[in-house]
Amino acid sequence: MITFQDENVQLDDLLDRMAESLQLDQTRYELMIQHYEAIKKWIETDELFFKPFKYELYPHGSVKIRTTVKPIGKDEFDLDIALHLKTNWNQHTPEKIYSELKRRLSEHAAYKEKMELKNRCIRLNYAGDFHMDILPGIQENEWDEDKLCVPDRALGYWVSSNPRGYSKWFMNQVNMAKTSILLKALRAEKLPENDYENKKPLQRGVQLIKRYRDIYFQKDDTYKTSSIVLTTIAGQFYNGEESIFLTVENIVNRIRQHTMYMPARIKVLNPVNSAEDFTDKWETEPEYYTAFKAFAEHLYFEWQELKKKHGIISESRILKGLFGDDLYLRAQESQANIIEKARSANELGINRNTGMLGAAGAVSTSAVKSNTFFGD
Structure with a gap:
């Protein structure tokens, strides 16, 4: 309450x-994870290029730092993924890494139909749900496990990026x-925090x-x-x-x-x-x-x-x-539902000094009677 x-x-x-x-609802989040795992498995089994390399595939962006926002008039959320290869970037051209990812995704019938080429990433469009932007990159150096060299097609060369390091920085700020x-108020009145x-x-x-x-x-x-x-x-x-x-x-x-x-x-x-x-x-x-x-x-x-x-x-x-x-209006309705639920369970009180609602049994609070048929 x-x-x-x-x-x-x-x-x-x-x-x-x-x-x-x-934010991204739990059902759609779980669906995203399923697709993410399937893409990871598809890239891992590539015999022509990716399989010999050590690499990581991980989410970054708003899903990682939990700041997703549903677009107005649309149902599609963004999921940003980094394909982080651990090899020497000097041995590969930006075009090579990008084209190999494009080739591998094109070999999958479903991914081929969903694929959209962007400047630095390849997007897979899951219409009506979300789209995944897959950013290919190579670790920039041995001593920083987060920094990446990523291909910029418009510029034609590698650019430095650090999507995982950015996520770590933001979460440090959050914490x-x-x-x-809100949690302090619940703890003060010994109410459940869930x-x-x-x-x-x-x-x-x-x-x-x-x-x-x-x-x-x-x-x-x-x-x-x-x-x-x-x-x-x-x-x-x-x-x-x-x-x-x-x-x-x-x-x-x-x-x-x-x-x-x-x-x-x-x-x-x-x-x-x-x-x-x-x-x-x-x-x-x-x-x-x-x-x-x-x-x-x-x-x-x-x-x-x-x-x-x-x-x-x-x-x-x-x-x-x-x-x-x-x-x-949705937030207001959600608040009202919580209040009514508390009222029905005789858990709602009103502060005699301020007139504000609170938990029944708190100091200076009188219980609010639950609504019954015809007010009886």
Whole structure:
């Protein structure tokens, strides 16, 4: 059961439920894993090229760091996979590695039909469910097991990448918060903690910011800010807040400080490879940076309004505008179901001093009677 003894806890609970409804569901996650294992087995049995090499196949990106967001109007999620070969990259051309992966996937009737060639990866489209982007690469050196040389078809040479190292960095940022105010509230009232998935405020904050990005750029996504930029900025600006609301507030405040008061544009560098600028496109096409600033400014002002706590009507208007009507209403319905379940089990109370809902039996709390036929 959720406790509503505190308005901040209540808002964080609502934000948490909205983020949860955005993520990859368990059924689809398990289906992804099945396909991932099948692809791994298919590559492992390749006699012409891959079989002699030592290599790893592992997920990275939003699935790995648990910040997936369901696209608006679509059912397809992204799954990023790295094919990490452990050999000397100087002995192979970028074209060779890419073409060998393409050849092997083409030898499978189902994969051949799903295959789409991208600049650095090969995509397998599972229509209506998800798509897998398989990134081939060779370990860059012996002393760093995470750094990869990956082929860039547009440039025609190897580029340095570190998808696994990035995941490790982000999860270190996530774990700056040992817990959350939601779990603290449950522990304070000795309630079961399984009401919440074990996700930290930074992960939830990133999900919500990405969802807002999708809403904001829905009509024209020409200069839409990329997920890797938003995720990296959020991770770099995070200060270990235990609240989802405060996590987003801190991130949008710091973005505004940089965009409004710093003379130069924000540069978002790969935290595990400073030579890689995720925002280099903002230099050559400044419209991307202009769009990012406008999007971040709008989120900032809406968050300031949300902070003023004008009441449930104003709060619902702001949250619907930021994250969509459906997302807000599903979260609200989920909250209501939990309350009704607690009421029916005589586990719901109301604080005599504040009038807020909480657990029955807590200090200064009176039990709320369960609803019965005709109120009897």
